[in-house]
Amino acid sequence: MPAPNDHIARLRLIRSDNIGPVTYFQLLARFGSAQAAIDAIPDLAARGGGRAPKLASKAEVEREIEQVAKLGARHLFLGQGLYPPLLAELETAPPALIVKGDLNLLDKMSVAMVGARNASAAACRFARQLARNLGEAGTVVVSGLARGIDSAAHDGALDTGTIAVIAGGIDIVYPPENEARQTAIAERGVLVAEQPPGVEPRARHFPYRNRIIAGLTQGTVVIEAAPKSGSLITARYAAEFGREVMAVPGSPLDPRAQGCNLLIREGATLIQSADDVLEAISPLRARPFRQRELDYAAPGPSADSDAAARRTIGQLLGPTPVPVDELVRQSGLTPALVQTVLLELEIAGRLERHAGGKVSLG
């Protein structure tokens, strides 16, 4: 069965340099479809005063689709089909995921469990038991397939349902000793990758992976983590996304407990049992999914940029990141028009997007 043209067009954008999740979403919102966005890109880049980015070729993405199918996996596209609606809430939601396994698990209540790779034996045992108890209560356990706590969490929930989000491609085993575990999860649980097949995990991929772990779930439980660890990054993502942040405490004398204790001091819920977790996330179970506004910049005369608007925004922008809201206020232009000008600058390679909806000249 050949891939639909929409999927091919989407992947051509997604696999292009300089088109990240935010830009991708802006393009689809502005032009209504991936193909329309592709058609518009040369014009956008010209108006933005730069050169159009090189898009991934049709042949390249067809090769990826074929390869994913061969691996027994499939793509899920943002806003379509089985794509997890909690993850779709993120401003930086991955435009596509590659998934393999029992996809029924993707729309169940879920909790992330993360922690130190060098965790103590006691903490690993606690994590395994907590995951088992959460699973028995009908909750899917999501983690990152790392050594230590992650592995223990997956093991405890393998019988009831677990999702592993990996930093590299879906066909890359990492760390090597987790090969059997990764295979088992791809059969009985779900394996999730954002990178295309063949990509070896690199340092920069791990924070991306962590945002998916936090974004997929109603809450994140941290078990043994150092103050500056990846686990704490996952916890901060969970907080940023409005999800529950939970931590298992430990003695102040144990360095591996300090990250968790710090989180609790900052307001994370102290967790001693699966019941504590279920109680903490229960308010989130009931809330409806947040729909991101897909049509704020629907095409129309008012959103077409003109030289005057481009000049105004160009003057307001500088190397210091400013909120888009501030640009709207100070320019006196409509939000849709401001977004269009920013998109043009971005496609032209002249804009940088920063956390918290800020932009600067790049």
Place this chain on the structure above:
Amino acid sequence: MPAPNDHIARLRLIRSDNIGPVTYFQLLARFGSAQAAIDAIPDLAARGGGRAPKLASKAEVEREIEQVAKLGARHLFLGQGLYPPLLAELETAPPALIVKGDLNLLDKMSVAMVGARNASAAACRFARQLARNLGEAGTVVVSGLARGIDSAAHDGALDTGTIAVIAGGIDIVYPPENEARQTAIAERGVLVAEQPPGVEPRARHFPYRNRIIAGLTQGTVVIEAAPKSGSLITARYAAEFGREVMAVPGSPLDPRAQGCNLLIREGATLIQSADDVLEAISPLRARPFRQRELDYAAPGPSADSDAAARRTIGQLLGPTPVPVDELVRQSGLTPALVQTVLLELEIAGRLERHAGGKVSLG
């Protein structure tokens, strides 16, 4: 030097059966002095429909005063002289304390440290170090001279200033192995007892002692405590008195950490260091002491009870505790008059006072 008559009169009330801290305070507030209260008691009891309580004799309390002096200790009376003003804020403030040692420590910034008698060696070491660091930061450490955490806390702060509140009389060593520690604190720190000399500590004395520990201090830190321990009672007193409640976390796998983790789940501040303690209590350092209203029921015609008022209150009271406020509202009488009628019933042995300002027929 003979004891002032006011002290003798106060102690005669304090050492009488059925006159607890709340009644004592009511009597002094209503009649202006301990002697005036003693003179009024037969009349009060008659109006309350019962028999006057047997007061301690002048000879008995003179003997106590002599004995306390011989022990190198002294009385502090509520609202007078060196009596600690933070402790005086309590509705159940002890009418008198017997103290021995360096009384300069009584008006310094202070923190209570309490915990399990059977604490782990690691927790005792942590407590000793925390006490030392708090002491070095100019904070007096208050505890209960029990085994385990209490002893460690006193030891850590002995050089900088520590106060031990004991459940029995000031001359009674308990537990026996703490004799040297108790002697050292009575010389270099402060030893505090609510019971008169010679009283062996009994189970009911320990919660009384715990309220003094919580009441003397800006906050209470709990280190290793079981969920139903005396340490948690001290923490609840601290919360009730508007002081800071702090707890040192531990692994959920350690039963001795569960009381502390429970407190943190309920809102206690998680403590890992002396800095954490100092930060938590800093807002309380600045606030003025609360003065209990001593003159709300000043003698006067409006506060004299009459048969109608006694009948009304008698009808509203039953075996179920009700708030005094509710009696005021439902009776339509002035607060002063309601308090007077309640005091009469109490002195007559017909009223019981409960936590939270509630009363019932006894």
